[in-house]
Amino acid sequence: MSHIQPRDFALLTDxxxxxxxxxxxxxxxxVLLRCRHCGHIWLECYECSTWFVNLHDLSQTVSSFISDPSARLACPECAxxxxxxxxxxxxxxxxxxxxxxxxxxxxxxxFLVDGRADP
Structure with missing residues (x-):
């Protein structure tokens, strides 16, 4: 069962x-993430808080772990x-x-289960 539960069923989940x-x-x-400002798409492993910030080069990772509720993550492309x-x-x-x-x-x-990107 998915841990990600969007209201919009057209959105992709884990x-x-x-x-x-x-x-x-x-x-x-x-789960794939997308910046609403610049459209950049990246992958998050939400089990260990790792972001794969460049899907053309999966060796480019950063930690997305934050513990301070006043802190905010930022898009790895446009910040x-x-x-x-x-x-x-x-x-x-x-x-x-x-x-x-x-x-x-x-x-x-x-990166999609069925290997297709079309709806």
Whole structure:
């Protein structure tokens, strides 16, 4: 069962990510994220708080762990801060997830379970 529960069913969740495309901490709880400001798409392992910030080069990672509720993560591309501390919480997660069209336009359909980027 998915841990990510957007209100908009067109948005991609952890169930949509092909977990064989990348290796991380062993749990491979991945979700694709998208910046609403610049459109950058990256991958998060929400089990160990690792961001794969360049999907063309999966060796480029940063930690997304923050513990201070007043702190905010920021887009790894444009550095615009997130509005929310817990960006994967059900009531705000829609603002941070891409849909299939976003993933297709960025050329990352191979990260999806069915290998397709079309709706």
């Amino acid at each position: 169930r949509d990510v092909d977990h064989t495309c990348v290796s991380c901490c062993g749990d491979e709880d991945f 615009v801060a997130f509005d929310d501390f817990n960006h994967l919480a059900d009531d705000v997660v829609d603002a941070y997830l891409p849909n299939r069209d976003h993933v297709a336009a960025a050329g990352f359909g191979h």
